[in-house]
Amino acid sequence: MKRLQFALAVFSLAVSVSASAQNFPNKLIKIVVPFGAGGVADLTVRMVAQEMAQSMKQPIIIENRPGAGGIVAANSVASATPDGYTLLLMSNGTAVSANLFKLKLPYDTLADFVPISTLGYFDLAILVNKNLPVKTVAELIGYAKANPGKLSIGTINRGSTQNLAAELFTSMAGIDALIVPYKGSPEVLTATTTGEVNASVEILSPALPQIKAGGFNAIAVTSAKRFVGLPNVPTVAESGLPNYQATSWNALAAPAGTPRPVIDRINKEVKAALAKPEIKARLLALGIVAQGGTPESTKQLLAADIAKWGDVITKAKILQQ
Known part of the structure; x- marks a missing residue:
């Protein structure tokens, strides 16, 4: 009986999640930013969020939660309900933090998030x-x-x-x-x-x-x-250094378990916003090259930077408490 009840509960949850994904979005969306207001990353996500909000006909708010190398912001999103209504402004700083601290992070950078799309690259x-x-x-x-x-x-x-x-x-x-x-x-x-x-x-x-x-x-x-x-x-x-490359970037990510249809919808809206000439021009004026990506390519970028900067951190001996 307990197994049957469990199976029914899982089925009910799956149906609920599916229906919720089909209706997405139907309420306010929050993007948690691990930087203070007014910085280049904050300005970037606000530009894109404004376009997305108009297209999806739902408000999008920005919650600035700087501190601890982005860990505070990331942890709040990792533990949020995976329904697409709480997102994280992820960056190469997220990849750096995966190896920068001696203490174990309260989340797994690769396992606990679903990268959605890059927003831009900062030279x-x-x-x-x-x-x-x-x-x-x-x-x-x-x-x-x-x-x-x-x-x-x-x-x-x-x-x-x-x-x-x-x-x-x-x-x-x-x-x-x-x-x-x-x-x-x-x-x-x-x-x-x-x-x-x-x-x-x-x-x-x-x-x-x-x-x-x-x-x-x-x-x-x-x-x-x-x-x-x-x-x-x-x-x-x-x-003179043919293999040298260091690029800063940012992206949107959702908690692990967010339904793929929701991820795809947000990805579509991000790319549509970034494709607008006026958005490209405004970002370029800030030194940012607007560029979206697929969830898969964004996750590959995150994983590659975790490995790359982890090696640099180890060699430079700059682990932090």
């Missing part, structure tokens, strides 16, 4: 103080080798994408450089301009105005392709 750049006598990546590497231990590279806090990109660069280039962590991007850019550090690795978005104003030199971008907004700036890969 990083290697920036150089104008008084440093280098104009290319090859010259920067040459300078570092000629002056062991004297090259300083600014990034934001240890374990950030910028910081790991710098660690990866020095490792692959075989140079001895001092990587200096700062509290935030404004401090990094100021230090690069004043010469407090010789160079820096920073996301393009906050750096673009000063790059265009000539405050410092952008000698390379870290992505696989040149950034369309700076067509004359080469990639690190084409500048």
Whole structure:
């Protein structure tokens, strides 16, 4: 009898979930963002969410829950009802956090989420103080080798994408450089301009105005392709380190167990929003290349970054408590 009751309960739940998926969405959707309001990631998801809300005729709210390397936000979504009404703004930072902390995370980054689609890719750049006598990546590497231990590279806090990109660069280039962590991007850019550090690795978005104003030199971008907004700036890969690539990205994800029809509907809406020329242009102005993906390709991206940055974290010995 107990087995029959259990089977009936499971069947009833399955029918309920199926019906709910067919009617999706029929109420407010919440997207939890592991960053503060006003940042580039927050602005990106708000642009896309606004378009999705209009198309789906349901309100979408953004809940900013920064802290603990994104763990607080991610954990709140991992434990949410898997019905598509609570989503996570996932990023390469989510992949980094999977290996960054000595303590075990309260969720499994790959098993407890269903990635839905990427939203955009954020290029990083290697920036150089104008008084440093280098104009290319090859010259920067040459300078570092000629002056062991004297090259300083600014990034934001240890374990950030910028910081790991710098660690990866020095490792692959075989140079001895001092990587200096700062509290935030404004401090990094100021230090690069004043010469407090010789160079820096920073996301393009906050750096673009000063790059265009000539405050410092952008000698390379870290992505696989040149950034369309700076067509004359080469990639690190084409500048002497052919296998180097470091890209920041963000994506939407749902709790594991969310019905596939719901995932597919959200994926469709994300891609439709990103395809709009005005959205592409607004994101490009922020240094973001709008690009959606399939749930499968987004999960592959997440898994690849977990492996890649885990290796960098181990080699750089920057595990955190």
